Amino acid sequence: MTGGLIGPAQAVLMASIARRHYLHGRSKVELAREFGLSRFKVARLIDEARDSGLVRIEISHHGEIDVDLSARLAERFQLVHAIVVDTPEDDAASLRDHLGRAAAQLLGEVITSKDVLGLAWARAVSAMVRALRPLPGTPVVQLTGALALPDGRDTSVDVVRNVAGASGGAAHLFYAPFTVPDAATARALRQQPEVARAFDQLPSVTRAVAGIGLWEPGQSTLYDASSEFDRQELRRLGVCADISGVFLDADGKPVRTELAERTIGINHEQMQAIPEVIAIPYGVARAPAVRAAVRSGLIGGLVTHTALAELLLDDE
Numbered sequence: 001m002t003g004g005l006i007g008p009a010q011a012v013l014m015a016s017i018a019r020r021h022y023l024h025g026r027s028k029v030e031l032a033r034e035f036g037l038s039r040f041k042v043a044r045l046i047d048e049a050r051d052s053g054l055v056r057i058e059i060s061h062h063g064e065i066d067v068d069l070s071a072r073l074a075e076r077f078q079l080v081h082a083i084v085v086d087t088p089e090d091d092a093a094s095l096r097d098h099l100g101r102a103a104a105q106l107l108g109e110v111i112t113s114k115d116v117l118g119l120a121w122a123r124a125v126s127a128m129v130r131a132l133r134p135l136p137g138t139p140v141v142q143l144t145g146a147l148a149l150p151d152g153r154d155t156s157v158d159v160v161r162n163v164a165g166a167s168g169g170a171a172h173l174f175y176a177p178f179t180v181p182d183a184a185t186a187r188a189l190r191q192q193p194e195v196a197r198a199f200d201q202l203p204s205v206t207r208a209v210a211g212i213g214l215w216e217p218g219q220s221t222l223y224d225a226s227s228e229f230d231r232q233e234l235r236r237l238g239v240c241a242d243i244s245g246v247f248l249d250a251d252g253k254p255v256r257t258e259l260a261e262r263t264i265g266i267n268h269e270q271m272q273a274i275p276e277v278i279a280i281p282y283g284v285a286r287a288p289a290v291r292a293a294v295r296s297g298l299i300g301g302l303v304t305h306t307a308l309a310e311l312l313l314d315d316e
Contacts, residue, residue, distance in 0.1 A: 007109035081301035100127025120244035121156035122211025124280035144265035145178035214289035241289035252295030276300035
């Protein structure tokens with residue numbers, strides 16, 4: 001907490017513990033074991049939840065975060081963090097801004113100077129960066145090359161440079177496209193000094209932020225930027241979701257694709273090694289991709305909105 005305000009991660013943790021304690025009769029000892037905390041810390045969190053007004057007759061939170069739905073989502077999918085924003089999805093840009101602010105608050109709350117932050121470009125990640133306050137000297141690593149976008153908005157290079165510039169941490173970035181015409185070109189680019197240096201930092205990344213795309217028109221920036229041949233080929237292979245170029249089927253299993261050999265970005269094994277990848281999915285149409293992502297075990301945190309969270313809980 002900062003300045004007496006309860007951050008989103010703290011609010012969800014308090015709600016999760018309070019929910020189990022007051023509604024399910026779980027003891028403080030049981031909760032301490034489940035959450036990996038001391039019994040005294042659990043007792044303190046329960047007291048804070050009551051004193052702050054988070055717990056009255058029902059679990060509530062003054063603000064746009066639905067802490068009860070967040071706690072249910074975290075519990076169902078065994079997530080480190082789940083933040084559900086109570087906002088409509090009728091305007092995609094506004095929705096991204098709301099989720100970006102919530103993700104920025106979460107990251108500002110949990111990140112420390114000992115962390116290394118990985119950033120993979122997505123429109124929601126870009127919205128988060130615009131709302132992010134300076135981090136405590138945290139190094140920032142670029143996870144993917146740049147996509148050429150019709151609207152000319154910021155790229156993966158920009159988001160890394162902006163976060164590192166505001167925080168004073170080292171920026172491990174590179175100038176390379178996300179996809180290239182053939183695997184030989186991709187291999188050559190990965191060996192370029194600035195690309196190789198950035199990728200050498202991947203084992204040190206402790207937290208990363210990415211988007212989730214559904215492999216359908218208008219639901220994935222990478223899909224929209226790909227050739228028709230690649231779109232059809234990945235669909236034939238059963239690709240349902242992409243997380244910054246990591247392709248998954250509907251069950252969350254990785255799919256080997258020729259397109260992946262032509263990308264300049266993080267791969268499945270490297271993403272799997274990151275302790276917590278926070279995704280910012282939005283739009284109920286992307287529900288199959290989000291389900292695939294949480295089933296994959298790659299995702300440790302979600303920042304999303306009410307309609308998508310309810311659909312995930314209802315369908316799973």
